[in-house]
Amino acid sequence: GENVEQHPSTLSVQEGDSAVIKCTYSDSASNYFPWYKQELGKRPQLIIDIRSNVGEKKDQRIAVTLNKTAKHFSLHITETQPEDSAVYFCAASHNFNKFYFGSGTKLNVKP
Amino acid sequence: GAGVSQSPSNKVTEKGKDVELRCDPISGHTALYWYRQRLGQGLEFLIYFQGNSAPDKSGLPSDRFSAERTGESVSTLTIQRTQQEDSAVYLCASGRGQEQYFGPGTRLTVT
Numbered sequence: 312g313e314n315v316e317q318h319p320s321t322l323s324v325q326e327g328d329s330a331v332i333k334c335t336y337s338d339s340a341s342n343y344f345p346w347y348k349q350e351l352g353k354r355p356q357l358i359i360d361i362r363s364n365v366g367e368k369k370d371q372r373i374a375v376t377l378n379k380t381a382k383h384f385s386l387h388i389t390e391t392q393p394e395d396s397a398v399y400f401c402a403a404s405h406n407f408n409k410f411y412f413g414s415g416t417k418l419n420v421k422p
Numbered sequence: 423g424a425g426v427s428q429s430p431s432n433k434v435t436e437k438g439k440d441v442e443l444r445c446d447p448i449s450g451h452t453a454l455y456w457y458r459q460r461l462g463q464g465l466e467f468l469i470y471f472q473g474n475s476a477p478d479k480s481g482l483p484s485d486r487f488s489a490e491r492t493g494e495s496v497s498t499l500t501i502q503r504t505q506q507e508d509s510a511v512y513l514c515a516s517g518r519g520q521e522q523y524f525g526p527g528t529r530l531t532v533t
């Protein structure tokens with residue numbers, strides 16, 4: 312089955328700096344890669360996603376890149392703000408059948 | 423419209439008792455997923471329903487776990503003879519051929 316690894320497990324940045332979280336996956340059949348933000352005690356919320364026919368996608372301060380050959384994808388957050396502090400999860404899926412999640416990255420943005 | 427709902431929000435049970443967790447998906451969503459999230463950890467896939475197809479139960483950790491779904495409506499996750507290691511937040515998500523939307527979860531504590 313699919314194996315998704317996520318790094319780093321914790322990330323601390325200064326407000327205004329950029330943050331990058333990286334994930335790798337093992338199953339070349341995976342074709343959908345979402346990123347979720349989970350605040351303490353809350354449900355995961357989709358923040359951005361990418362499909363395998365696209366190499367990069369951007370939504371304001373958030374971007375995701377995908378390298379299918381290397382089987383890795385990354386989340387980039389620019390101009391970080393304290394409200395970006397949360398746990399971020401990557402996931403991989405083949406045709407939305409099952410989703411395999413990374414172990415999470417706790418992002419702390421220091422004001 | 424209404425999002426995914428789960429009940430109960432919290433459940434405390436004694437070791438050895440059975441528990442039943444409920445998920446009400448978004449109307450019209452054919453896919454339904456159950457996940458387990460232990461404290462400070464990522465989401466662990468349990469089971470996936472898609473329409474009237476046979477469910478994918480490959481993530482269920484033992485035969486004490488089972489889940490049912492009637493058509494495209496409510497789903498119940500049952501844990502028999504609960505153990506302390508079953509303590510976790512159980513998250514349900516629904517979708518319609520694309521991204522999944524999460525419910526608020528049920529926090530299960532086995533004493």
